[in-house]
Structures are given as C-alpha cells and as structure tokens.
Amino acid sequence: MGEITSYKLEDCFHLRARIGWQGLRFEEFIDEGPYLVTGTDFVNGKVYWDTCYHVTEERYRQDTGIQLREHDLLITKDGTIGKTAVVFDCPDKATLNSGVFVVRATTSNVLPHYLYYVLNSQQFSWFMRNILTGSTIKHLNQEHFYNFTFDAPDTVNQRKIVDVLVAVDDVIDKTRAMIEKRINLKNGLMNDLLTGKVRLNGFTGEWKTGKLGDIGSVCMCKRIFKNQTLLRGEVPFYKIGTFGDVADAYISMDLFEQYRKKFSYPKQGDILISAAGTIGRVVVYNGEIAYYQDSNIVWLDNSETKVLNQYLFQYLAIAKWAVPEGSTIPRLYNSNIRATEITYPVDLKEQQSIVDVLTAADERLTSEREQLKKLEDIKRGLMNDLLTNRVSTDKLQGGL
Known part of the structure; x- marks a missing residue:
C-alpha cells in the first residue's frame, strides 16, 4: 500500500459552523x-x-463559509454528536443550521471522502469517547476536533479504499431501498386483506366487526416487586423497556413456578401487547420460560373460536386503539383494549389463508433485514482492515 502518514485534522482540514450570534429562531x-x-x-x-x-x-447570504457545496463533509457537534454526511445533489442554495460543522480540505493530502470513512470508524468512536468522558456538556469542541489524528496512505490508495467502501455502501443502500419497498408492500397487504377490501380466491363468506373484548378477557401477570428481582437469575423478567428485546432483570425459578401456577400466565401462541411506552407493540409468546411486568404487558385470553391468534397478531399492527383523543399519556388501559375494534372473516380457514400471505411477506422482509445486517458487518470489517492498513485493496480485487 506504500507509505502511511499520520495527520492531525487541523493540518489538512478547516472547520466552519454557524456562530452564536447568527443562530436561527424556529419562527425563521x-x-x-x-x-x-x-x-x-x-x-x-x-x-x-x-x-x-x-x-x-x-x-x-449571512455567512458564505457555511454555504454548502457538492461533496462537502458534514458532522454534528451538538445533540447526537458525530453523525456524518457527505453532500450529494446539492441545491443551488443551502446553508447550515447551528450544531453542524462543514469540514473542508485545505491541502490535497487527504480526500474528504476518505476522512468521512475515518470519522465513521472505531478509531473516531474511541476519540469521541475520550473527549466526552466526564464532561457535563456533550459537545464536539472545535479545538478538540482539530487535534484528532489519523493515518492515511497516499491519495491513490485512499481513492482505492473509498471506491471499495462506496461499492459496499451502494449495495447497502439498495438493500435498504428493497426493505422499504417490502415494508410498503406489507402495509398495503395488511390494509387490504385485514379489512376485507380485497378477498383471497375461493372465499366469499361473511366478515364481522367486533371488539377485542368480545374475543377474550385482558390478562396480565402477577405484580413483581423490585426486591423480588435479580441482576442474574434463571427466569428473564421483561419490563416495558425490554419488551421484545433482551431482559435486564430476572426472578427465581421458585417464584416463577409459584406465580405461574397460582395466577394468570400466557399460554403458547398468545399475543403479548405493550400497554405503556410505545403502545400496541405485539410479541408472540412461544412458550419460553419468562415473566412479564403486570399492567404494562398484557394479553387476550383468546380461545381462538372466533379469531386465530396469528390473525390477531397481524391485525393489531393496524388496529386503531380506543384511546381518548388528545390524550398525552401513552397508556392502554384494559378498557381501551376491550373497546378496540377488530374486523375479521368468520371462516377460520380464510383467516389462516390471510395469515399465510402476510407471514410470507414477513419472512421475505426478515430475510432482507438479515442480509442488511450481514452487509453492515462486512462493511465494519472492511473499514477496520482498510483504514488501519491491515489489508491492502489489492487483496480485495475480485472479492467484492
């Protein structure tokens, strides 16, 4: 790869941002x-x-130094610090708001697009962590930023590295676009199939609109108090903040068995519903050993004589929850859940056929998301290897 040179940001780039007295008010x-x-x-x-x-x-016109140009490099210095972007398709006139630096080269030694990838690397993350640790004001100070040092090969090899990473980014962008397309397709399918606007071939039977309370009663687990939880344990205890994710608290197996037998507990296939925070999120209970926070995570005790749980899971994604208009408290009370309407075909076979179509769409979406994660992992690995000069671009020829 040739000679590697260490640079300090201030030696090859200039920072510019909207200064305090130029700050904009929202009404502007x-x-x-x-x-x-x-x-x-x-x-x-x-x-x-x-x-x-x-x-x-x-x-x-107030500050020509922050009037944007094609391929400018931008980085946030306030708020969510360290977010970066390269300016593409720049309009004739664009400027910066407060909280963003424009980073422009003052020499030809380092390509701005190469620096963009450096600023998205683990090295810059460590730099940011070091300068922000212990600080009460989270802010990317210009003086600190100018002291950031990084290594770079000659510009010919910088360009090769950029080309490799841009190629990966292009594939990632196409995958994200495909995911967005599949999400829109799934949303369209749900709005058509779960409302009866579009019927699947072979089905002409009756549809009904009822209340969730007609399907089953709202249930919840027995309350777990803080002094009953453990940092480590045998049974994950899911609270509203960890619902659908990884538990950060546990209860003992003895307490779990005692409460599971004496009080309400979901059966396999029941649909768990978040009643607080982001209301209406749903997770299928698959029979795993786990316990759930009372009142914040609930389910319908559904016999599936009227509505299949799998149909219910899909429908709740488009349900209009019966909460008071103008309510500022993100909360579903049991009465709200019971009063929420659901539309469904009476024929359970038609419900299952609808579920099959929507599940297939979900599986395709999951596959695309898994592919995106793999691509992002590949990019992280490539950045780590190429930007630390562990791997030469020559070794990647034909490998992308």
Whole structure:
C-alpha cells in the first residue's frame, strides 16, 4: 500500500459552523427558499433534502463559509454528536443550521471522502469517547476536533479504499431501498386483506366487526416487586423497556413456578401487547420460560373460536386503539383494549389463508433485514482492515 502518514485534522482540514450570534429562531424556518441543513436531515450518510427547512435569502447570504457545496463533509457537534454526511445533489442554495460543522480540505493530502470513512470508524468512536468522558456538556469542541489524528496512505490508495467502501455502501443502500419497498408492500397487504377490501380466491363468506373484548378477557401477570428481582437469575423478567428485546432483570425459578401456577400466565401462541411506552407493540409468546411486568404487558385470553391468534397478531399492527383523543399519556388501559375494534372473516380457514400471505411477506422482509445486517458487518470489517492498513485493496480485487 506504500507509505502511511499520520495527520492531525487541523493540518489538512478547516472547520466552519454557524456562530452564536447568527443562530436561527424556529419562527425563521420557512417552507421555501434556500435549504437549511441540520443533523436530523442526515440519513445513511447523506443529506435528505426533503426534510430540510428553508430560510430567507438574507440568512443564507449571512455567512458564505457555511454555504454548502457538492461533496462537502458534514458532522454534528451538538445533540447526537458525530453523525456524518457527505453532500450529494446539492441545491443551488443551502446553508447550515447551528450544531453542524462543514469540514473542508485545505491541502490535497487527504480526500474528504476518505476522512468521512475515518470519522465513521472505531478509531473516531474511541476519540469521541475520550473527549466526552466526564464532561457535563456533550459537545464536539472545535479545538478538540482539530487535534484528532489519523493515518492515511497516499491519495491513490485512499481513492482505492473509498471506491471499495462506496461499492459496499451502494449495495447497502439498495438493500435498504428493497426493505422499504417490502415494508410498503406489507402495509398495503395488511390494509387490504385485514379489512376485507380485497378477498383471497375461493372465499366469499361473511366478515364481522367486533371488539377485542368480545374475543377474550385482558390478562396480565402477577405484580413483581423490585426486591423480588435479580441482576442474574434463571427466569428473564421483561419490563416495558425490554419488551421484545433482551431482559435486564430476572426472578427465581421458585417464584416463577409459584406465580405461574397460582395466577394468570400466557399460554403458547398468545399475543403479548405493550400497554405503556410505545403502545400496541405485539410479541408472540412461544412458550419460553419468562415473566412479564403486570399492567404494562398484557394479553387476550383468546380461545381462538372466533379469531386465530396469528390473525390477531397481524391485525393489531393496524388496529386503531380506543384511546381518548388528545390524550398525552401513552397508556392502554384494559378498557381501551376491550373497546378496540377488530374486523375479521368468520371462516377460520380464510383467516389462516390471510395469515399465510402476510407471514410470507414477513419472512421475505426478515430475510432482507438479515442480509442488511450481514452487509453492515462486512462493511465494519472492511473499514477496520482498510483504514488501519491491515489489508491492502489489492487483496480485495475480485472479492467484492
């Protein structure tokens, strides 16, 4: 790969941001005019122009140093610190809001796009962790940032590294686009099939609209108190913050067996529902040994004589929960759940056929998401190898 040189950021790049007295008030954000870019407009390493606010010509002209150009490198210095984006398809007029640096080369020694990948590497994560540790104000200080050091080969090899990583990013972007397409397809299928707007071939029977309370009673586990939980144990205890994820608390097997036998406990196939936080999230209980936080995680004791649990699982993704309009408390009470409407075909075979179609769509979506994760893992490995000079781009020829 040739000679490797160590650089300090200030030796080859200049930082510019909107200074304090130029700060914009929210009422200055308008619907037309020059684009205003903030860190929230960064999506997968690019600026998503459709979400940008706009400002007046006067505000745009106020600082020529933050007027954006094609291929500018941006990084957030406040809020979610360290988010990066490269400017592509730059409009004629665009400027920065507070909280974002534009990083521009002052020499030809380091390609801005190479630096973009460095700023997304583990090395920069460690740098950020070191400068923010112990600080009460989370902010990427210009002085600190200028002191960031990194290694780089000559620009010919930098370009080769960038080309490899851009090629991987292109595949990742296409996979994300496919996932978005499949999500839209699944949403369309749910709205058509779960409402009876579209019927599957061979089915002409009756559909009904009822209440979830007509299907079964709302149940929950017995309350677990904090002094009954363990940091490590035999039985995972899921709270609303870990529902559908990894438990961070446990209970003993003795307590689990005692409560499971004496009080309400889900049966295999029941649909667990989040009643707090992000309300209406659903998880299928598959019979695993686990316990769930009372009132925050509930289920319907469904005999499946009217509605299959698998159909219920799909339907709850589009359900309009019967919560009071204007309510600011994200909470589903048992009465809200019981009063929520559900539409379903009376024929259980039709329900199962609908489930089969939607499950197939879910499986394709899961496959795409798994592929995306693999690609992201490959990219992380490549970045680690290429940016630390452990692997030469020459060894990757024909391997992508």
